[in-house]
Amino acid sequence: MSTTQQLNLTKGTEAKSPGRWLALAVLVLAVLLVAVDATVLGLATPSLSEDLKPSGTQLLWIGDIYSFVIAGLLVSMGSLGDRIGRKKLLLIGATAFGAVSVLNAYATSPEMMIVARALLGVAGATLMPSTLALIRNIFHDPKERSLAIGIWGATASAGAAVGPVVGGALLQHFWWGSVFLINLPVMAALVLVGIKLLPESKNPVAGPWDLISVGLSLVGVIGVVYAIKEVASHGLTWEVVAATVIGAVTLYAFVRRQHTLTSPLLDMRLFKHRGFSGAVLADLLTVFGLSGLVFFLSQFLQLVQGREPLEAGLAELPAAIGAVVTGLIAGRYARRFSVRAIVAGGLGAIGLALAVITLVHKETGYPLLGAALLVVGLGAGFSFTVTADVILSSVPKEQAGSASAVSETAYELGAALGIALLGSIVTGVYQGFATPAGVPSDAAAAAHESLGGAVEATAGLAPDVATALVSAAQVAFVDGLRIAAGVGAAVLLATAVAAWFLLKGQKLEDGVEH
16 A cells, blocks of 8 residues: 555544544533623623613623624634644633633622623633634544534524523522623533543644734724724714724734735735635624624513513523524535525525514514524524635635634624624614603613613602603613614625625535545
């Protein structure tokens, strides 16, 4: 037998090693936790607001600073994993994530909570690109890799939807900080098992980690996102103009610098691949359309419809079920039909489901909400799984960390923008409601900060005045939610059309890599 045949045989054996599925189980633990942490806070918002008493703006920062920081650091961390080793970075990040979770759980002020969430974002940025990049290097058979990515994506989607269920169960018996302490045992298991099971992988010729590029990407992303958030909340101000200019100039400098470096933090040539660029755009706009809605839906279920936290969490479960089902079969159907049909179809389904949400009102029955959430999950499972597969398949496995980071950056940036813009729509419409007669000025001011604040402000008011205040606040909140859902629906349907053209001719791989 020739040396080449022996080498291929060896690689084929490695590709079929049963340990790869155990390694995948460890990786999805990290994905599950980051996904749970991104959504569990929405369910805890009412009790957190009661305890820490944040303003409406502080509440939005608590909700989205985690995603902002992750978005700003993902490219840097993905590139760092390519250099020092993805396993090493994953284990360091998991340890930090567990430690910072304690700080989140015991935050004593809105300012402390915002800082703790930002630090959690730093740790979270090390996890997501490492998991996807390791999948790219563990699974050499494209069909097996599609299934592995499907499991990865289904876990992320399920985590995002199961988070409210877990959080609801905890909030029934414990204080809001308990939703962060659940991170500790999971991260401990991930580190202990990951040390034994996960293979190390990195780019052997990646070159040095450029700290100037790290700073430029962080400042650029956060500057632009901050500007968008502020203009949505307060209109065009000098602060917004300054942040926009700083962010745009910094990102331009980042891109220019990547073209001049022999070992760039991010290889900009990746974006010349139409399938890669189309998949990244689909991810960003899909999450944009979904995130703001999901963030406020938990408040709708609890503060408008009066559901207990656990009941509200269970009400959101159909989205997880749909995502798991389609995530596991997405790769197979993308090969049978086409990549663009599955992605565009998934995006269109989400858009139509969001359009249905524009019909909700305070007394809307659960069947309509449950059906809409199920369709959202089905569409997301198809779309996210196939776009992740396209992104990873478009690059050499040595650049898997950087490519994964771009994918995750689009995801997190979309989440941050969705909460900022769609959330600001909800907040803007909500704050415009007319205060009923008989409400004192201090109670009216508190009620206009947030829906949770309106519920709190009723303490000490006459029953009829309290009822009128809460009713007016709830109507305004639902009006804002419906408008935000309409904007999200329009974005998703437009993205579905764009994906149909951008992903034309894109195919998933079939043969085994050697």
